[in-house]
Amino acid sequence: MNMEKPKNLRDDLWQRFKKLEKRTDDLVERNKIKQENYRKRQAKKENELAAQKSEEKNEEKKKEDPSSSLTEANDSTKVQEWQDVKQYLNINSHLERPAALSSAPKSGLEIKIHEAISTGDIDTAVSLSDQLSTREFGAKIAASFDARDYLKRKKEEDMTAKAKKKKKLHWGFEHKQRWEMKGNM
Known part of the structure; x- marks a missing residue:
């Protein structure tokens, strides 16, 4: 406008x-x-x-049925752990090069996939592709666990460093504050 x-x-x-x-x-x-x-x-x-x-x-259902509470508790801890790790899944994705730019050598599984496709054996190629995706996802999960552990460790270090810092006494005046107080009189 x-x-x-x-x-x-x-x-x-x-x-x-x-x-x-x-x-x-x-x-x-x-x-x-x-x-x-x-x-x-x-x-x-x-x-x-x-x-x-x-x-x-x-929880109310667990109270009603105590026999299933053990399996549900185990499932809930797994779900909680997954929720905890899921936030770190692609934490370092900005550091990786795009697949189009990287000319990294192919793994043996990738070579087998290309050979299966070239021979026309699609079922083998699909199963090998599933194995490759499972392997890559496992690597991502391991990296996310490492990231979570690193951040926890870093947070603990920061907390200990913060606790060790010298605390100022609030009842005393710093030199600048004393000078300002003197000027205000």
Whole structure:
């Protein structure tokens, strides 16, 4: 919406109007972004509440049927561990080169897949492809476990370093504060 300057308006007023118009557009855009973020947070809270309610229902079922509680507890720990690790799955993906740019040598499994395709044995190629994808997914899982462990270790180191830092005594004045207090008298 780029309007031309009216002929009967001074240049400085027109520039001021344009500046105010731009500022209001920026504020409106920021407000839209804030609203979107708020909606996302609200949706996340609702999902967490729904998950808590489902967990409560599962706990009630466990109380009713104690024989199945052992298997469900084991399943819930597995699910919890998977949820914990899932967030680290592609944590270092930005460091890897795209497949089109990398000219890494092919593994033996990839060579076997190409040979099976060239001979026309599609079933073998599919099973080998499944093996290759399973292997790659296993590598991603191992990397995500390593990333999780590294972040936990790093957080603990930061906490210990923070605890070791010298704490300031709040009842004393620093030199600058003392000087400012003296100047205010």
